[in-house]
Amino acid sequence: MLKRRSNNMFWYLLIVGAFISCILWMNNLNSQATQYTKNDFIQDVNAGEVERVVLAPSKDVPTGTVYAYAKSGEGYSFHVTDISQIEDLITELNAANAVNVPVYVRAIPEESWFVNQLLPLLIVAALVMLFFGMMNAQQNGGANGKMMDFGKSRARKSESDTKLQDVAGLKEEKEDLEEIIEFLKNPSKFTQVGARIPKGVLLEGPPGTGKTLLAKAIAGEAGVPFFTVSGSDFMEMFVGVGASRVRDLFEDAKKNAPCIIFIDEIDAVARKRGTGMGGGHDEREQTLNQLLVEMDGFTANTGIIVLAATNRVDILDPAILRPGRFDRKITVNRPDVGGRYDILKVHAKTRPLGDDVDLNQVAQTTVGFTGADLENLLNEASIRAAMDDRKYILQSDIQKAFIKVGIGSEKKSRVISDKEKRITAYHEAGHAILFHVLPDMDPVYTVSIIPTGTGAAGYTMPLPEKDEMFLTKGKMKQDIMVSLGGRIAEELIFGDITTGASSDIQKATMRARSMVTRFGMSEKLGLINYDDGQEVFIGRDFGQTRSYGEETANAIDDEVRSIVQKCYEEAKEIILKHENILHKCADLLLEKERITREEFEGLWEA
Ligand code: ADP
Numbered sequence: 214m215l216k217r218r219s220n221n222m223f224w225y226l227l228i229v230g231a232f233i234s235c236i237l238w239m240n241n242l243n244s245q246a247t248q249y250t251k252n253d254f255i256q257d258v259n260a261g262e263v264e265r266v267v268l269a270p271s272k273d274v275p276t277g278t279v280y281a282y283a284k285s286g287e288g289y290s291f292h293v294t295d296i297s298q299i300e301d302l303i304t305e306l307n308a309a310n311a312v313n314v315p316v317y318v319r320a321i322p323e324e325s326w327f328v329n330q331l332l333p334l335l336i337v338a339a340l341v342m343l344f345f346g347m348m349n350a351q352q353n354g355g356a357n358g359k360m361m362d363f364g365k366s367r368a369r370k371s372e373s374d375t376k377l378q379d380v381a382g383l384k385e386e387k388e389d390l391e392e393i394i395e396f397l398k399n400p401s402k403f404t405q406v407g408a409r410i411p412k413g414v415l416l417e418g419p420p421g422t423g424k425t426l427l428a429k430a431i432a433g434e435a436g437v438p439f440f441t442v443s444g445s446d447f448m449e450m451f452v453g454v455g456a457s458r459v460r461d462l463f464e465d466a467k468k469n470a471p472c473i474i475f476i477d478e479i480d481a482v483a484r485k486r487g488t489g490m491g492g493g494h495d496e497r498e499q500t501l502n503q504l505l506v507e508m509d510g511f512t513a514n515t516g517i518i519v520l521a522a523t524n525r526v527d528i529l530d531p532a533i534l535r536p537g538r539f540d541r542k543i544t545v546n547r548p549d550v551g552g553r554y555d556i557l558k559v560h561a562k563t564r565p566l567g568d569d570v571d572l573n574q575v576a577q578t579t580v581g582f583t584g585a586d587l588e589n590l591l592n593e594a595s596i597r598a599a600m601d602d603r604k605y606i607l608q609s610d611i612q613k614a615f616i617k618v619g620i621g622s623e624k625k626s627r628v629i630s631d632k633e634k635r636i637t638a639y640h641e642a643g644h645a646i647l648f649h650v651l652p653d654m655d656p657v658y659t660v661s662i663i664p665t666g667t668g669a670a671g672y673t674m675p676l677p678e679k680d681e682m683f684l685t686k687g688k689m690k691q692d693i694m695v696s697l698g699g700r701i702a703e704e705l706i707f708g709d710i711t712t713g714a715s716s717d718i719q720k721a722t723m724r725a726r727s728m729v730t731r732f733g734m735s736e737k738l739g740l741i742n743y744d745d746g747q748e749v750f751i752g753r754d755f756g757q758t759r760s761y762g763e764e765t766a767n768a769i770d771d772e773v774r775s776i777v778q779k780c781y782e783e784a785k786e787i788i789l790k791h792e793n794i795l796h797k798c799a800d801l802l803l804e805k806e807r808i809t810r811e812e813f814e815g816l817w818e819a
């Protein structure tokens with residue numbers, strides 16, 4: 214593969230070389246002809262420099278070319294509109310100088326048109342065709358192999374007319390981007406006070422949540438040129454083309470600063486280096502390296518801001534996230550119920566709604582839908598309306614569309630029943646309460662019952678406050694309690710339990726077991742490490758690898774069970790004590806789907 218590529222490279226260079234020399238040669242002929250003038254010629258004849266003159270009439274008489282050959286053997290030529298005048302001129306000059314410069318007159322050419330005009334054209338055309346043919350073959354019939362475009366960036370420069378108000382919801386994300394817009398509008402305001410503005414901002418989040426839209430809106434608000442390019446545009450057959458496109462892109466951008474470069478789907482280029490299978494990744498690595506070089510190469514206040522979007526931040530090369538590159542990361546989440554309502558309103562602007570349509574209700578039943586899903590939903594509904602020859606959408610159109618969008622195709626945002634939502638709300642509220650009450654736990658940052666792309670029904674996220682080197686016994690127990698909180702809440706409220714807590718329970722068990730077997734935190738079993746690190750080997754009998762007997766094994770199991778049980782009881786007591794908060798929190802979650810630290814802590818004040 215590699216060999217073949219370099220072979221092709223050779224032909225590519227050869228043909229380009231031939232083509233260029235062909236053009237140079239033709240140019241040269243022309244330029245030489247125009248340099249030598251009739252006046253030069255008269256001077257030369259008078260000076261006795263000219264040995265003989267050849268007159269070459271062209272096909273369109275009386276024009277032609279005069280060739281003057283010097284005694285030294287050199288030849289000069291110039292074009293004239295009337296060749297017979299030159300004959301007369303030489304007769305005159307001969308008489309005046311009392312010499313006899315011989316004049317030869319060529320016959321009017323017959324085939325010269327073909328030789329002079331058509332043949333070079335044909336040669337060039339053949340070369341160009343050959344070149345194109347090769348290009349296409351190499352790109353597997355892919356991209357449009359426009360020769361001149363080849364090493365150039367594929368970025369399209371445009372002025373965006375999207376405005377922030379076209380982006381519904383995403384309030385926090387928009388606030389985060391406000392300063393970037395301000396900076397692009399008025400860079401000196403920032404540089405005056407020595408502020409350094411991030412060079413790169415990475416928008417991260419599931420597909421369809423409006424990252425591309427947001428980037429366009431920033432450009433539109435700031436009123437600056439916007440270069441958009443997709444990560445995959447950099448990937449080409451020839452090694453080095455991607456890198457040269459990156460270089461080209463940044464060059465263009467510098468000329469147009471202040472401006473925005475938007476690299477969509479940046480994961481195509483910025484994947485972790487050296488992880489590819491096989492050897493064919495040198496192109497991507499070169500491209501990525503070039504991108505890093507360019508980002509390091511301009512100073513923060515050049516007026517270029519590089520925005521990038523990805524839905525796979527986990528596979529990005531960590532180098533890209535280093536300070537001075539994409540040092541700002543903005544997570545674009547799936548919208549909560551309010552966000553969904555706003556998005557529906559935006560997309561309903563161009564779609565007349567019947568008076569029975571209740572967008573609020575639609576927003577409530579579409580938990581987990583992204584902006585793109587919602588747009589799609591309304592689009593389906595309008596297709597339905599059109600099929601019925603109606604000029605407006607009815608609620609029933611939306612319901613039918615919902616079934617199609619929600620069930621059709623393996624939707625990541627599957628339709629979630631009210632009951633499931635309620636269970637999730639209480640489950641997460643249970644976790645959240647324990648986070649809040651237990652002294653060694655970090656405060657709650659977000660509680661959400663919007664399903665994640667990874668299959669969790671919701672999540673409670675703490676805000677890590679302090680980095681700690683050690684886990685204390687107390688903290689480990691509190692960890693276990695928090696893990697059990699979801700399950701406890703489900704039990705208390707619904708008198709029944711779901712399978713949703715299985716990973717919580719696994720986490721609690723592992724914690725308890727490591728307290729006993731690794732950290733010597735159990736009084737009964739003492740300061741002994743029972744964990745020889747081999748128990749995870751698959752295909753081996755557990756009994757063979759452990760270094761202790763059956764009795765000890767039973768004792769460990771008992772101890773783990775008793776730790777978990779104690780934690781469970783303590784946690785349950787806490788949740789029971791704050792049952793009013795549990796209800797309030799669950800209700801607020803059902804209403805808003807995602808609540809912030811302030812909203813959660815507000816529940817405790819009332
Ligand atoms: P991403 O780049 O995150 O995959 P896009 O920005 O391409 O998503 O969004 C796709 C489409 O979904 C948009 O063109 C728009 O119609 C709709 N959309 C997504 N998010 C929003 C939003 N917050 N407000 C309005 N429309 C949205």
Ligand code: MG
Pocket residue numbers: 421424425477522
């Ligand atoms: Mg996108």
Ligand code: ZN
Pocket residue numbers: 640644699700714717
């Ligand atoms: Zn849980």
